[in-house]
Amino acid sequence: xxxxxxxxxxxxxxxxxxxxxxxxxxxxxxxxxxxxxxxxxxxxxxxxxxxxxxxxxxxxxxxxxxxxxxxxxxxxxxxxxxxxxxxxxxxxxxxxxxxxxxxxxxxxxxxxxxxxxxxxxxxxxxxxxxxxxxxxxxxxxxxxxxxxxxxxxxxxxxxxxxxxxxxxxxxxxxxxxxxxxxxxxxxxxxxxxxxxxxxxxxxxxxxxxxxxxxxxxxxxxxxxxxxxxxxxxxxxxxxxxxxxxxxxxxxxxxxxxxxxxxxxxxxxxxxxxxxxxxxxxxxxxxxxxxxxxxxxxxxxxxxxxxxxxxxxxxxxxxxxxxxxxxxxxxxxxxxxxxxxxxxxxxxxxxxxxxxxxxxxxxxxxx
Amino acid sequence: xxxxxxxxxxxxxxxxxxxxxxxxxxxxxxxxxxxxxxxxxxxxxxxxxxxxxxxxxxxxxxxxxxxxxxxxxxxxxxxxxxxxxxxxxxxxxxxxxxxxxxxxxxxxxxxxxxxxxxxxxxxxxxxxxxxxxxxxxxxxxxxxxxxxxxxxxxxxxxxxxxxxxxxxxxxxxxxxxxxxxxxxxxxxxxxxxxxxxxxxxxxxxxxxxxxxxxxxxxxxxxxxxxxxxxxxxxxxxxxxxxxxxxxxxxxxxxxxxxxxxxxxxxxxxxxxxxxxxxxxxxxxxxxxxxxxxxxxxxxxxxxxxxxxxxxxxxxxxxxxxxxxxxxxxxxxxxxxxxxxxxxxxxxxxxxxxxxxxxxxxxxxxx
Ligand SMILES: O=C(O)CCC(=O)C(=O)O
Ligand SMILES: O=C(O)CCC(=O)C(=O)O
Numbered sequence: 001x002x003x004x005x006x007x008x009x010x011x012x013x014x015x016x017x018x019x020x021x022x023x024x025x026x027x028x029x030x031x032x033x034x035x036x037x038x039x040x041x042x043x044x045x046x047x048x049x050x051x052x053x054x055x056x057x058x059x060x061x062x063x064x065x066x067x068x069x070x071x072x073x074x075x076x077x078x079x080x081x082x083x084x085x086x087x088x089x090x091x092x093x094x095x096x097x098x099x100x101x102x103x104x105x106x107x108x109x110x111x112x113x114x115x116x117x118x119x120x121x122x123x124x125x126x127x128x129x130x131x132x133x134x135x136x137x138x139x140x141x142x143x144x145x146x147x148x149x150x151x152x153x154x155x156x157x158x159x160x161x162x163x164x165x166x167x168x169x170x171x172x173x174x175x176x177x178x179x180x181x182x183x184x185x186x187x188x189x190x191x192x193x194x195x196x197x198x199x200x201x202x203x204x205x206x207x208x209x210x211x212x213x214x215x216x217x218x219x220x221x222x223x224x225x226x227x228x229x230x231x232x233x234x235x236x237x238x239x240x241x242x243x244x245x246x247x248x249x250x251x252x253x254x255x256x257x258x259x260x261x262x263x264x265x266x267x268x269x270x271x272x273x274x275x276x277x278x279x280x281x282x283x284x285x286x287x288x289x290x291x292x293x294x295x296x297x298x299x300x301x302x303x304x305x306x307x308x309x310x311x312x313x314x315x316x317x318x319x320x321x322x323x324x325x326x327x328x329x330x331x332x333x334x335x336x337x338x339x340x341x342x343x344x345x346x347x348x349x350x351x352x353x354x355x356x357x358x359x360x361x362x363x364x365x366x
Numbered sequence: 367x368x369x370x371x372x373x374x375x376x377x378x379x380x381x382x383x384x385x386x387x388x389x390x391x392x393x394x395x396x397x398x399x400x401x402x403x404x405x406x407x408x409x410x411x412x413x414x415x416x417x418x419x420x421x422x423x424x425x426x427x428x429x430x431x432x433x434x435x436x437x438x439x440x441x442x443x444x445x446x447x448x449x450x451x452x453x454x455x456x457x458x459x460x461x462x463x464x465x466x467x468x469x470x471x472x473x474x475x476x477x478x479x480x481x482x483x484x485x486x487x488x489x490x491x492x493x494x495x496x497x498x499x500x501x502x503x504x505x506x507x508x509x510x511x512x513x514x515x516x517x518x519x520x521x522x523x524x525x526x527x528x529x530x531x532x533x534x535x536x537x538x539x540x541x542x543x544x545x546x547x548x549x550x551x552x553x554x555x556x557x558x559x560x561x562x563x564x565x566x567x568x569x570x571x572x573x574x575x576x577x578x579x580x581x582x583x584x585x586x587x588x589x590x591x592x593x594x595x596x597x598x599x600x601x602x603x604x605x606x607x608x609x610x611x612x613x614x615x616x617x618x619x620x621x622x623x624x625x626x627x628x629x630x631x632x633x634x635x636x637x638x639x640x641x642x643x644x645x646x647x648x649x650x651x652x653x654x655x656x657x658x659x660x661x662x663x664x665x666x667x668x669x670x671x672x673x674x675x676x677x678x679x680x681x682x683x684x685x686x687x688x689x690x691x692x693x694x695x696x697x698x699x700x701x702x703x704x705x706x707x708x709x710x711x712x713x714x715x716x717x718x719x720x721x722x723x724x725x726x727x728x729x730x731x732x
Contacts, residue, residue: 009710011710012706012707012709012710015706015709015710016703016706019700019701019705019706020701020702033400034399034400034403034535034536037400037403037404037407038403038536038538040407041403041406041407041699041702041704042699042701042702042703042704043702043703043704044701044702169400170400170404172404213703214703214707215703215706215707215710333407333408334385335385335386335408335410336386336407336408336409336410337382337408337409337579337580337581337704337708338407338408338409338703338704338707339385340378340381340382340385340581341378341580341581341704341707341708341710341711342703342707343378343381344375344377344378344381344581344707344711345707345710
């Protein structure tokens with residue numbers, strides 16, 4: 001199926017680019033619901049510079065305020081050695097291949113733990129502001145992606161609108177999830193796509209988006225990758241044969257006290273293995289046709305990220321060493337022709353692999 | 367390319383149908399521009415029963431009124447032996463194959479002539495109302511499809527709106543063409559698709575639409591078919607070797623005085639060769655997956671026929687022996703992902719084959 005679809009993908013991608021601008025549309029103010037619907041219909045992103053300027057969050061959210069409001073509350077924390085939550089890493093395929101030439105891809109999820117919000121915030125800041133003393137610390141990212149702003153961060157929810165008016169009216173629905181994201185420049189979200197229409201608002205710091213349209217599916221080298229999870233290293237040294245079920249796959253990560261444990265039972269996750277920022281690694285014959293859109297969201301900027309667009313997201317911090325954002329996920333309409341065709345272009349069999357994470361809300365299409 | 371795309375098309379088509387209703391949406395009143403845009407975005411048709419009830423044309427248009435208003439005017443007439451303008455016919459491939467088993471497809475265009483409007487109208491009525499005396503008459507169809515309602519039928523244009531308000535506002539454009547259609551039940555428009563968002567309004571008689579979504583491209587058995595035109599039979603009998611350039615291909619059509627002349631220079635037109643009404647002829651391995659939507663427009667009904675949908679159209683007459691309709695073509699937006707993907711699904715290389723007929727307005731995608 002994959003091979004089949006990739007034939008002819010060449011023309012699909014070049015046709016698409018010949019018919020669409022190479023830059024992201026910038027709007028100077030909120031679109032009307034109808035104007036927004038035109039963008040949804042075209043499945044094309046736009047950015048509204050300073051579109052969230054009037055949000056209370058823009059005035060209020062700084063480290064001190066967040067700590068005060070979230071005082072005494074425990075939150076979920078995604079912890080990784082390298083800031084690589086939900087990403088593919090390439091490992092030497094076997095101990096007998098010491099040169100590491102024969103790489104094997106693993107999809108690794110973060111270690112999920114809980115901690116007082118203030119502790120997590122301080123760890124995020126400390127890693128950013130004092131890198132010298134935190135070189136071996138793991139990276140923390142508050143990013144549960146499970147409607148957390150209406151749940152664990154509900155005390156902050158009054159500082160943002162309950163929905164984005166133009167999107168609510170156009171799409172005729174309330175957001176399925178509203179997410180709070182707090183991290184630092186050590187975290188990067190790997191290239192993936194979601195079954196959501198996404199309105200993303202930067203509050204503190206900057207986010208750097210790399211965006212690829214759904215027609216570029218053949219560029220991203222999606223593969224079924226073995227799923228694993230970062231896990232604290234057991235206190236006693238274990239080996240593969242110790243019977244604990246813990247498999248230490250990457251000795252280089254030991255300083256972080258997190259090891260990679262392959263999920264049991266084994267599971268393979270379809271995930272992009274090509275990264276537009278390192279285009280010579282793992283390309284497909286189509287990757288060179290990719291024309292990534294790059295856009296940086298500054299404080300107050302609002303991005304419409306259409307459903308099924310691949311996105312990779314990295315971050316820069318405010319002076320306080322934090323990067324904080326909020327986003328609204330609206331359900332994509334699976335009816336009509338777009339979703340079916342995008343799935344077909346991707347070489348998939350009808351979307352059965354749609355995954356949910358953490359809770360029912362996550363519909364990440366890897 | 368074709369073969370490649372058809373693999374996997376199975377899943378595309380069944381996925382599409384699992385996500386979309388098997389019937390056409392019926393609206394009880396005009397949609398708002400935003401509601402209309404949602405349908406455009408989904409590329410799904412709807413019908414508004416009696417949506418044109420207030421149009422002057424609905425009250426006024428009958429044979430007598432049309433003749434009065436069009437008095438003295440000459441119009442273009444599409445003439446065919448069997449009511450088959452712009453359609454594929456299958457011919458015995460060679461004289462040495464008398465059983466006719468080895469068929470060859472030809473795309474045949476109507477003989478285009480001009481005549482006083484009243485004469486054409488009377489011929490159309492006479493064929494419908496007195497079939498016994500018109501069994502060997504050719505079929506006439508007033509259907510220039512070149513914005514004729516703002517040109518040769520401009521005296522009738524005041525009886526219809528200049529644009530469809532919800533479509534004009536949603537699509538942010540005026541119609542590229544407004545067409546007047548006048549024929550009888552002998553004419554059928556063969557399955558094809560257009561690069562237009564189409565608002566079609568029935569004024570007199572009924573139209574019967576068979577509709578297939580763009581994802582069913584693999585069902586319609588599109589082939590490059592040799593183009594030809596119906597031409598009056600020369601007064602002297604000619605043969606293929608007479609040097610006149612006239613090739614008489616189908617002896618059965620002689621009674622109509624029209625013969626098929628292959629276009630010079632030869633041209634091949636991509637056209638659907640499968641007809642959902644005769645599904646056992648020329649099927650592809652995907653044709654059985656087709657789920658045609660069938661809808662009859664009665665007087666006053668308005669249909670939204672989304673861009674790139676395959677449609678076959680037949681007609682029933684009013685008591686006066688005429689079938690009359692008006693439609694508005696709005697340019698499709700080639701940007702975004704839909705058009706590129708639909709073209710890819712169809713197995714086409716980027717739409718270069720988009721054809722225009724009669725004048726610049728026709729963008730029929732065969
Ligand atoms: O902000 C991030 O790190 C990732 C955002 C994202 O993937 C999303 O909003 O879907
Ligand atoms: O009314 C007909 O005969 C055909 C209509 C059609 O093909 C169209 O409106 O595009």
